[in-house]
Amino acid sequence: MQGLIEQLLNGIAMGSIYALVTLGLALVYGIMRILHVAHAAVYTVGAYAGLYIFHGTGNLFLAFIGAMVLCAIMGIIIERFLYYPLMKYPPFVPLIGSITVLLAIEEVCRLVAGPYIITFPAKLPFPEAHIGGIFISSTLMAVYCITASVLFILWYITTKTSLGLAMRATSQDISMASATGINSHMIVSITFIIGSAIAAIAGILVGIYYNQVYPTMGTVPAYKTLALIVVGGLGSVPGAVVASLLLGIGETILIGYANIPLPRDALAFIAMIGVLMWRSEGIMGSSR
Amino acid sequence: MKYVKFFFFFLLVGFLLSGGLYANDTIKIGLLVPLTGPAAADGFSAHSSVKLALERVNSTGGLLGKKVELIAYDDRADGKEAVALARKLIEQDKVVAVVGGSYSTPSRAVAPIFQEEKIPFVAAYAVHPDITKAGDYCFRNGFLGTVEGKSAAYVAVKMLKAKRIALLVSDNDFGRTLAEGFKYYMNKYAKGIATIVSEQAYPFQEKDFKAYLTKIKQENPDLIFASGYYFQTGPIVKQAREMGINAHILGEEGADSPKLLEIAGPSAEGFVIVTNLNRDDKRKEVQQFLKTYEERFKIQPDMVGASAYDAFMIICDSIKRAKSTKGPDIRNAIANIKNYDALTGQIKSFVKGEVVKDVQVQIVKNGRFRYLGVVTDPELITP
Numbered sequence: 001m002q003g004l005i006e007q008l009l010n011g012i013a014m015g016s017i018y019a020l021v022t023l024g025l026a027l028v029y030g031i032m033r034i035l036h037v038a039h040a041a042v043y044t045v046g047a048y049a050g051l052y053i054f055h056g057t058g059n060l061f062l063a064f065i066g067a068m069v070l071c072a073i074m075g076i077i078i079e080r081f082l083y084y085p086l087m088k089y090p091p092f093v094p095l096i097g098s099i100t101v102l103l104a105i106e107e108v109c110r111l112v113a114g115p116y117i118i119t120f121p122a123k124l125p126f127p128e129a130h131i132g133g134i135f136i137s138s139t140l141m142a143v144y145c146i147t148a149s150v151l152f153i154l155w156y157i158t159t160k161t162s163l164g165l166a167m168r169a170t171s172q173d174i175s176m177a178s179a180t181g182i183n184s185h186m187i188v189s190i191t192f193i194i195g196s197a198i199a200a201i202a203g204i205l206v207g208i209y210y211n212q213v214y215p216t217m218g219t220v221p222a223y224k225t226l227a228l229i230v231v232g233g234l235g236s237v238p239g240a241v242v243a244s245l246l247l248g249i250g251e252t253i254l255i256g257y258a259n260i261p262l263p264r265d266a267l268a269f270i271a272m273i274g275v276l277m278w279r280s281e282g283i284m285g286s287s288r
Numbered sequence: 289m290k291y292v293k294f295f296f297f298f299l300l301v302g303f304l305l306s307g308g309l310y311a312n313d314t315i316k317i318g319l320l321v322p323l324t325g326p327a328a329a330d331g332f333s334a335h336s337s338v339k340l341a342l343e344r345v346n347s348t349g350g351l352l353g354k355k356v357e358l359i360a361y362d363d364r365a366d367g368k369e370a371v372a373l374a375r376k377l378i379e380q381d382k383v384v385a386v387v388g389g390s391y392s393t394p395s396r397a398v399a400p401i402f403q404e405e406k407i408p409f410v411a412a413y414a415v416h417p418d419i420t421k422a423g424d425y426c427f428r429n430g431f432l433g434t435v436e437g438k439s440a441a442y443v444a445v446k447m448l449k450a451k452r453i454a455l456l457v458s459d460n461d462f463g464r465t466l467a468e469g470f471k472y473y474m475n476k477y478a479k480g481i482a483t484i485v486s487e488q489a490y491p492f493q494e495k496d497f498k499a500y501l502t503k504i505k506q507e508n509p510d511l512i513f514a515s516g517y518y519f520q521t522g523p524i525v526k527q528a529r530e531m532g533i534n535a536h537i538l539g540e541e542g543a544d545s546p547k548l549l550e551i552a553g554p555s556a557e558g559f560v561i562v563t564n565l566n567r568d569d570k571r572k573e574v575q576q577f578l579k580t581y582e583e584r585f586k587i588q589p590d591m592v593g594a595s596a597y598d599a600f601m602i603i604c605d606s607i608k609r610a611k612s613t614k615g616p617d618i619r620n621a622i623a624n625i626k627n628y629d630a631l632t633g634q635i636k637s638f639v640k641g642e643v644v645k646d647v648q649v650q651i652v653k654n655g656r657f658r659y660l661g662v663v664t665d666p667e668l669i670t671p
Contacts, residue, residue, distance in 0.1 A: 003502060003503070003505075003506050006502045007499055007502055010496070010498040010499050010502060011499070013496075013498075014496055014499075107324065110324060110328065114332075115323070115324065115328025115329050115331070115332055116328075116329045116332070116547060116587075117329065117519055117547050117550075117551060119550045119551055119553070121553070135531075135532070137530055137531075139530075206495075210495045210496070210523055211523070211526060211551055211553070212495070212519065212522075212523070212551060214326075214519075215328075216325060216326050219326075219493065220493045251499070252498075252499035255488070255490075255499040255500055255503070256499050256500075256502060256503050264490075264491060264494075265491050265493070
């Protein structure tokens with residue numbers, strides 16, 4: 001029983017990290033209908049930026065803020081100069097552009113920071129917990145708390161503010177939203193800012209959690225998040241979060257209890273195929 | 289105008305001639321290394337070490353009165369990429385021999401190509417059996433995966449006295465081959481002495497090992513054998529210690545990297561590996577290499593670099609002894625090596641392309657790999 005609870009806690013942590021990376025992708029897809037693969041590159045840059053600022057200032061809070069600002073700027077640049085001009089083409093054109101940007105940024109990171117794994121020796125100031133025989137380390141606690149706060153803030157913005165209303169309107173229909181006086185291009189940019197800033201948080205968190213920052217750290221998230229937004233329902237933010245958490249838990253249970261030689265990465269894609277076959281709108285999506 | 293044209297023509301001819309002369313003046317040796325992508329750190333180590341070896345050869349007069357030229361290409365540890373570059377090395381660059389400074393997957397893809405063209409190919413540290421099975425032009429200076437796996441099991445059972453062993457295997461050519469060797473030893477020599485209590489394979493890009501380790505913790509083993517690279521074994525060591533697992537953790541040459549020490553941090557103390565390089569080797573050349581490398585590249589040298597250095601030097605030494613740059617002559621010279629003093633220990637000989645030498649056992653003490661022991665049993669180290 002204790003083993004199961006520990007595995008569940010591991011799974012929730014993994015799912016939380018997936019959720020933080022997937023959020024940006026789900027937001028962007030929801031509003032632009034573009035598979036923003038380059039989001040994984042933003043996440044990588046966030047990790048590097050956080051690392052360098054942390055080394056320079058020794059202040060983790062500044063590292064988070066600095067990386068979020070930098071990633072937000074990067075998000076706007078990608079949106080203005082890559083996706084916006086390509087919007088008039090079929091969806092695979094921006095997708096190809098996006099993949100190109102992902103690879104290019106990975107290589108730039110390698111050129112600037114070197115091919116090595118760089119360690120991120122920061123301590124997140126969160127308490128440890130002993131509940132019964134179960135031990136929750138401070139890094140696990142940090143992952144839970146930070147993810148929960150990000151989700152809460154995002155939920156608040158999208159449901160309780162007029163900005164959120166505009167975002168939801170734009171995601172339903174860009175031209176209709178513009179017709180009602182919403183500056184939809186501005187809303188698109190804001191979406192990129194929010195998604196990219198969350199990616200920066202995810203990058204730093206992953207860097208500290210695994211003590212590794214390296215140029216290709218975005219590769220696995222790049223394809224796994226694609227499966228996740230399909231499973232969650234394309235463009236559905238709550239769906240993406242639920243799918244991420246379920247995947248994290250599913251993967252740890254698979255590793256911990258099923259003795260089948262199935263690589264864990266397969267699970268996301270099996271879920272994706274299942275969803276496409278039986279419930280193509282995803283677990284939370286509506287069949288628009 | 290006419291003069292200008294003439295001038296350019298003259299220049300062109302000059303370039304062509306000088307290029308031709310230059311090409312004839314050097315002995316070209318190829319190198320395939322992963323300089324970008326996930327294996328880039330190992331590629332950097334191999335490439336840098338071979339450059340040191342090249343400088344050494346050229347500063348002592350080169351080979352057969354000619355300078356040696358290194359043609360290095362980035363294969364990104366990718367099989368398809370490596371095949372194209374192998375063709376380029378053969379057809380465009382016309383190299384006389386090639387150092388395989390990359391991982392198992394690309395190396396086993398290119399070995400048959402060099403075999404067919406009769407160009408000697410020395411894999412520096414890739415472990416997969418297929419590389420040398422490609423034919424008699426393919427050699428390996430590192431250990432065959434199964435040799436290293438067997439040696440690791442020997443270290444686990446005989447040196448560290450483990451009774452209950454958990455395997456945590458990297459799911460690729462490298463990790464699988466090592467685990468096979470490990471299990472072979474356990475079945476043949478350790479029946480009734482030690483048992484394997486669990487075996488799990490994890491995907492190449494895995495970062496979070498907590499789920500695997502939670503399972504291992506329940507089995508309560510006294511040793512975990514982790515067959516993977518430093519970027520996999522490093523997090524395993526760190527996360528295991530964070531979770532309060534006190535069992536010995538045994539790795540192998542893939543974990544032989546200063547980066548492992550950095551990733552695992554203080555948790556790395558007491559971590560044991562079987563590998564190719566003994567940092568406490570008393571020989572002057574070894575200490576010289578370790579010192580020069582660290583001074584020049586600002587990072588601790590590792591087994592990958594030392595093995596690539598050796599592979600390059602083995603080729604150079606063989607060209608010297610063969611007094612020829614023809615493929616078959618170099619091949620015969622490599623095959624006839626006896627008691628060659630390499631950085632990674634004395635090479636007794638090559639058997640079917642496989643190196644025969646002692647397997648080193650190192651332990652982390654005060655943030656550095658140090659000597660713990662050596663496996664010399666011919667039954668284990670002969671492929």
